[in-house]
Amino acid sequence: MSVLVIADHDAGALSPATARVVQGASELGPIDLLVIGENTENIAAEAAALAGVTKVLTCQGAVLADGLATLLSTLAVRYHYVVASAGSVGKDVIPRLAAKLDLMPVTDIVKILGPTRFERPIYAGNAVQTVSDNQPRHVLTLRASAFRPAASSGTAAPIQVLDSPVDSAVKLLADHRTQSDTPDLATAQIVIGGGIALGSAENFALIENLAKKLGAAVGATRAAVDAGYAPNDWQIGQTGKIIAPDLYIAIGISGALQHLAGIQGAKKILAINTDAEAPLVKLADVALVGDLFEIIPQLIAELDRLGVKR
Ligand SMILES: Cc1cc2nc3c(=O)[nH]c(=O)nc-3n(C[C@H](O)[C@H](O)[C@H](O)COP(=O)(O)OP(=O)(O)OC[C@H]3O[C@@H](n4cnc5c(N)ncnc54)[C@H](O)[C@@H]3O)c2cc1C
Known part of the structure; x- marks a missing residue:
């Protein structure tokens, strides 16, 4: 065939x-x-x-x-x-x-x-x-x-x-690219997703920092994107990107069905959430129950102490 x-x-x-x-x-x-x-x-x-x-x-x-x-x-x-x-x-x-x-x-x-x-x-x-x-x-x-x-x-x-060039009625006038030094979300081995709990676009820098240490791509929930904390092309889920990393670190994300639709291929999930009853905490392989603003700086400090840099 x-x-x-x-x-x-x-x-x-x-x-x-x-x-x-x-x-x-x-x-x-x-x-x-x-x-x-x-x-x-x-x-x-x-x-x-x-x-x-x-x-x-x-x-x-x-x-x-x-x-x-x-x-x-x-x-x-x-x-x-x-x-x-x-x-x-x-x-x-x-x-x-x-x-x-x-x-x-x-x-x-x-x-x-x-x-x-x-x-x-x-x-x-x-x-x-x-x-x-x-x-x-x-x-x-x-x-x-x-x-x-x-x-x-x-x-x-x-x-x-092939000697038949592609002929199109449509012309490509310009290509506006998002500059990023992080891996592509759809194929990254580690993805860190941030939810509305991050509270602002500035606070997303916290997980971008963690992502740099781990060589991870950064994603977001639709709630975070709609709030203007993260760009559209970071959205993971039913109406966003489908990911299948080896490790998904979900930070301040409740685990709505529409978000879960995008992460079903993730092999391991680590959830960080203040709510031990959140659906994503229950689904995760490992959960850290606590405030992300305390846990993430501690994680970054520990990675620095261990000299982890990918
Ligand atoms: C048609 C349709 C399509 C949709 N498509 C998508 C999609 O593609 N992707 C998507 O993501 N959503 C999608 N949604 C939206 C979805 O239903 C949810 O509203 C959204 O995923 C919730 O995002 P969230 O987890 O950031 O927010 P929330 O559900 O509000 O959860 C925030 C979480 O943060 C935790 N939290 C709060 N403060 C802290 C803290 N300091 N530290 C740690 N944790 C904390 C809370 O306990 C909570 O679990 C869609 C909805 C509809 C109707």
């Missing part, structure tokens, strides 16, 4: 999500990985080294959904599966492609049970649906955090340059 995976990349580097989608999609068959963009030579070389990738296809153009869906609809006839990460590009382009091909997309897959059977969360992660997709061709998005990253194969797959 042939598989075409759309690579996610940003700022000249392959996104960590791509290696995870490649690992997941390799259960379906050998993979051709499509890299679209300008000056993508280094990205294509990185992509060619991933285990499971048999060929890298590169194409000039901006990754804008209308042009990408048109290109994919012509490429799709050669493949049984077209797969993207369930990130912003995948969420935009896969439904358009499915409409062009008159297929039903299967989105947000967290487990591949067989060539035509997939698991995906529904009801904000409170139930798991098994989908049987008996269409002649499959158009899928995979939740990257649900899969391990593909290793490097040690060899380089061939790179083929």
Whole structure:
């Protein structure tokens, strides 16, 4: 079964999500990985080294959904599966492609049970649906955090340059980026989340400080984002980002269902909360019951004393 995976990349580097989608999609068959963009030579070389990738296809153009869906609809006839990460590009382009091909997309897959059977969360992660997709061709998005990253194969797959550039009616005029020296929330190994209890944007510096010591990404609840304490792109949960770190440190967060929907993939949870009855305290592997404004400075001082710096 042939598989075409759309690579996610940003700022000249392959996104960590791509290696995870490649690992997941390799259960379906050998993979051709499509890299679209300008000056993508280094990205294509990185992509060619991933285990499971048999060929890298590169194409000039901006990754804008209308042009990408048109290109994919012509490429799709050669493949049984077209797969993207369930990130912003995948969420935009896969439904358009499915409409062009008159297929039903299967989105947000967290487990591949067989060539035509997939698991995906529904009801904000409170139930798991098994989908049987008996269409002649499959158009899928995979939740990257649900899969391990593909290793490097040690060899380089061939790179083929497609001579049909992506043509889009939409033009990208500018790219406004949030500057951050912390890891990407969606793929970070340690995430520290802050809740409304932080009380102000200035106080969020406390957990940013802790995050720097641990090499962690920083996230927030919707209540904290709505209060203006944290930027929108830090929001974790049903209407925010889905995370799957090895360790999630939840600080001053009650554990509302909509927040829990975003952290189900976390392997261990440490909760810091004054309320021993808070749902997240009960769910956590380890809980520190107490005032975050006392506990966090103590934690930072102890990490300093031990010389911990990642
Ligand atoms: C349609 C919809 C979608 C939503 N999507 C999301 C989403 O994607 N993500 C999300 O997070 N929420 C989402 N929400 C909001 C969600 O329901 C909760 O309101 C929100 O998660 C609560 O945030 P919180 O834990 O910061 O605040 P609270 O629920 O108010 O909890 C604050 C916690 O801090 C503790 N605390 C207080 N002071 C201290 C202190 N000094 N030290 C330690 N602990 C302290 C309290 O005991 C409490 O447990 C959504 C809601 C709706 C209706």
